[in-house]
Amino acid sequence: MSAVLRPSAPPQVETPLRRFASQFAESRLALVGLVVFVAIVLAALLAPWLAPQNPYDLAQLDIMDGRLPPGSVGASGMVHWLGTDDQGRDMLSGILYGLRISLMVGAGSALVAALVGASLGMLAAYAGGRTDTLIMRLVDLQLSFPAILAALMILAFLGKGILNVVIALVVVEWAYYARTVRGSALVERRREYIEAAQCLALPTGRIIFRHLLPNVLPPLIVVGTMQVARAIALEATLSFLGLGVPITEPSLGLLIANGYEYMLSGKYWISFYPGIALLLTIVSINLVGDQLRDVINPRLQK
Amino acid sequence: MTLYLLRRCLQAAGVMLVMSVLVFVGVYAIGDPVEILISPEADQIERERAIRALGLDLPLWQQYLVFLKNALHGDLGRSFVFNEPALKLILDRMPATLELAFGATFVALLVGLPLGLYAGLRPNGALARGIMAGSILGFSLPTFWVGLMLIMVFAVQLGWLPSTGRGETVDVLGTRWSFLTLDGLRHLAMPAFNLALFKISLVIRLTRAGVREAMLMDYVKFARAKGLHPSRIVLVHVLKNIMIPVITVVGLEFGGTIAFSVVTESIFAWPGMGKLIIDSINVLDRPVIVAYLMLIVLMFIVINLLVDLTYTALDPRVRLEGRT
Numbered sequence: 339m340s341a342v343l344r345p346s347a348p349p350q351v352e353t354p355l356r357r358f359a360s361q362f363a364e365s366r367l368a369l370v371g372l373v374v375f376v377a378i379v380l381a382a383l384l385a386p387w388l389a390p391q392n393p394y395d396l397a398q399l400d401i402m403d404g405r406l407p408p409g410s411v412g413a414s415g416m417v418h419w420l421g422t423d424d425q426g427r428d429m430l431s432g433i434l435y436g437l438r439i440s441l442m443v444g445a446g447s448a449l450v451a452a453l454v455g456a457s458l459g460m461l462a463a464y465a466g467g468r469t470d471t472l473i474m475r476l477v478d479l480q481l482s483f484p485a486i487l488a489a490l491m492i493l494a495f496l497g498k499g500i501l502n503v504v505i506a507l508v509v510v511e512w513a514y515y516a517r518t519v520r521g522s523a524l525v526e527r528r529r530e531y532i533e534a535a536q537c538l539a540l541p542t543g544r545i546i547f548r549h550l551l552p553n554v555l556p557p558l559i560v561v562g563t564m565q566v567a568r569a570i571a572l573e574a575t576l577s578f579l580g581l582g583v584p585i586t587e588p589s590l591g592l593l594i595a596n597g598y599e600y601m602l603s604g605k606y607w608i609s610f611y612p613g614i615a616l617l618l619t620i621v622s623i624n625l626v627g628d629q630l631r632d633v634i635n636p637r638l639q640k
Numbered sequence: 641m642t643l644y645l646l647r648r649c650l651q652a653a654g655v656m657l658v659m660s661v662l663v664f665v666g667v668y669a670i671g672d673p674v675e676i677l678i679s680p681e682a683d684q685i686e687r688e689r690a691i692r693a694l695g696l697d698l699p700l701w702q703q704y705l706v707f708l709k710n711a712l713h714g715d716l717g718r719s720f721v722f723n724e725p726a727l728k729l730i731l732d733r734m735p736a737t738l739e740l741a742f743g744a745t746f747v748a749l750l751v752g753l754p755l756g757l758y759a760g761l762r763p764n765g766a767l768a769r770g771i772m773a774g775s776i777l778g779f780s781l782p783t784f785w786v787g788l789m790l791i792m793v794f795a796v797q798l799g800w801l802p803s804t805g806r807g808e809t810v811d812v813l814g815t816r817w818s819f820l821t822l823d824g825l826r827h828l829a830m831p832a833f834n835l836a837l838f839k840i841s842l843v844i845r846l847t848r849a850g851v852r853e854a855m856l857m858d859y860v861k862f863a864r865a866k867g868l869h870p871s872r873i874v875l876v877h878v879l880k881n882i883m884i885p886v887i888t889v890v891g892l893e894f895g896g897t898i899a900f901s902v903v904t905e906s907i908f909a910w911p912g913m914g915k916l917i918i919d920s921i922n923v924l925d926r927p928v929i930v931a932y933l934m935l936i937v938l939m940f941i942v943i944n945l946l947v948d949l950t951y952t953a954l955d956p957r958v959r960l961e962g963r964t
Contacts, residue, residue, distance in 0.1 A: 482944065490917070579906055581921060591784075606796075
C-alpha cells in the first residue's frame with residue numbers, strides 16, 4: 339500500500355531541476371550574482387593557495403611594509419596590489435582570509451538558526467494550541483527588537499569570540515525561520531497528502547520529516563539565502579564595533595575597522611577594499627535570493 | 641479606547657517584566673555578578689562589603705526582587721568609569737541620539753517621498769528604474785562602510801563637512817542641540833544621512849507601492865472626473881492615503897533607528913547614548929549596559945504604542961474596541 343503512495347522520484351527529478359535552472363537563468367542579474375558569489379566562495383576556500391602571503395604568519399610580515407598604497411612593491415619584492423595595512427600585511431591576502439571567517443560565521447549561524455527556527459516553527463504548526471501561541475509570542479518579541487541591539491546585548495554578556503558571535507546571530511535570526519516554516523507548514527498540513535499519510539497511521543515523526551518537511555523547504559531556502567547575507571552584514575557591523583571576532587582572526591568587518599583610523603589621513607585602501615569585498619558578497623547573495631524567491635513562489639509560476 | 645489603552649499598558653508592563661528577567665539573568669547568572677557589578681579596583685574588604693550591600697549573598701530569586709525594587713526606584717547602579725548614576729549618564733546623552741534619529745527620519749522622508757512618488761507615477765521610466773535599483777543598494781550596503789566612505793569623500797577628499805562631533809550647540813530648555821546652529825547642522829548632515837540610508841530605501845519602496853495601488857482606486861478616478869488638477873490629486877488625495885503605511889513603518893523603524901545609531905555614532909564620534917553603550921561594553925561598565933537595555937526596551941514599548949495610536953488617528957477604519 340505504502341509502496342503505491344510513495345512518490346517515485348529518481349526518473350522525474352531531472353525535469354523540474356532543469357526547469358528550475360532555466361527559470362533562474364531568466365534574470366541575467368541573478369546569474370551575474372550567482373557567478374560572483376561562486377567566485378567569492380571559491381576564493382575563500384582556496385585562500386591558502388591563492389593568497390600571496392599568509393596574513394596570520396607574523397614571520398612573513400615586515401613592519402617596514404606598513405601602509406603601502408595599492409600597487410607598491412614591498413621589501414621582499416612582493417607586489418601589494420591592494421596595498422598593506424599598518425602591520426605590513428598584504429590587504430589582498432587579508433581580504434581572502436577575512437572572507438573565510440565572514441562566510442563561515444554567516445553560513446554557520448544561518449544553518450544553526452534554520453535548524454532551531456524550523457524545528458520550533460514545525461512544532462508550533464503541528465502542536466497548535468498553547469505551544470503555538472507561546473512560540474509565536476517569542477517570535478513576535480524577537481522580531482520587534484532590532485537585531486543589532488539583541489546581538490549587542492548577547493555579546494555584552496558573553497564577550498568576544500567567533501563562537502559567541504555565531505550564538506548571537508542564531509538568537510537574532512531563528513525567529514525568521516520559525517515564522518516562515520510555521521506559515522507554510524500550516525498551509526501544507528491541510529493538504530490531502532498529509533491527510534492520506536495520517537489515514538495510513540504513519541508515525542508523526544515520519545509524516546513531519548518525510549512528507550511535511552520537503553514541502554516547506556523551498557520558502558525556507560529563500561529565507562535562508564537572505565539571512566546568510568544579513569548575518570554576514572551583521573557580523574561585519576559587530577566586528578567593526580569591536581564586539582565581534584577577535585583580532586587574531588580578522589573578518590572583513592574587523593579589517594574595515596582597522597583601516598578606520600587611517601582613513602582621516604587619506605589612506606583609504608585599508609578600509610576601502612575589504613568593504614568592496616563585503617559589498618560584493620552581500621549584494622551577490624541578495625541577487626540570487628531575490629531570483630530564487632521569484633522562481634520558487636508558486637503564485638508567480640507560469 | 642480607555643480599556644484598550646489599559647490593556648496595552650498592562651501588556652507593556654508584562655514585556656518589561658520579561659525583559660528585566662532576561663537582563664537580570666544575563667548579568668547575574670551568565671556572568672559573574674561580583675566581577676560585573678563591583679569595580680575591579682576594589683580590594684578584598686571592599687569587595688566583601690559590596691557583596692553584602694548588593695545582596696549578592698542572597699538566593700537568586702531574592703536578588704532579582706532587590707534588583708527589580710531598585711530599578712523601579714530609578715536606581716540601575718552607578719557607572720564604574722564616570723562614578724555617576726548609570727541612568728543619569730544615559731539620559732544626559734539621550735538628546736544627542738534623539739536629534740540624530742529625528743534628523744535621519746526627516747532626511748528619509750525628505751528624500752524618499754518625492755523619489756517614491758516619482759517612481760510610482762512613472763513606473764517604467766528609466767529614472768524610476770534607476771531609483772529602484774538604488775533602493776536595493778540602500779538595503780544591502782553595510783551602513784558602517786558607507787559612513788566611512790562618506791567621511792573619506794566629504795571630509796577627507798573634499799573637506800566640505802566635519803567628520804566628528806556635534807559642533808556648536810545651543811542650550812534650549814537645559815539641553816544642548818546642534819540643529820539650531822549652522823556649524824551644528826554641518827556636523828549633523830553626514831551622520832543623519834548615513835543613518836537615513838536604509839530608511840530612504842524603505843520610504844521609496846512603500847511610497848511607490850502605495851502610489852501604484854492608489855492611482856487605480858475609484859476616488860482617484862472620481863477626482864479626475866471632477867476635473868481636479870493632477871498635482872492636487874497626487875499631493876492631497878493620494879498622498880494622504882499612502883501616508884498611513886509610510887508613517888506606521890517609519891514610526892516602527894524609529895526604534896530601529898535609535899538602535900542603529902549605535903553604529904553611526906561610533907563612526908562619526910557623535911556623543912550620544914549609542915556611543916556610550918559601545919564604550920561601556922568595551923570597558924565592561926556593566927551598570928550602564930543594564931540601564932541602557934532597560935531604557936531601550938521601555939522606549940520600544942512606548943514607540944509601539946504611539947504608532948498604534950497614530951494609526952488609529954489617521955485611519956478611522958481601525959476600530960480599537962473591536963480588536964482582541
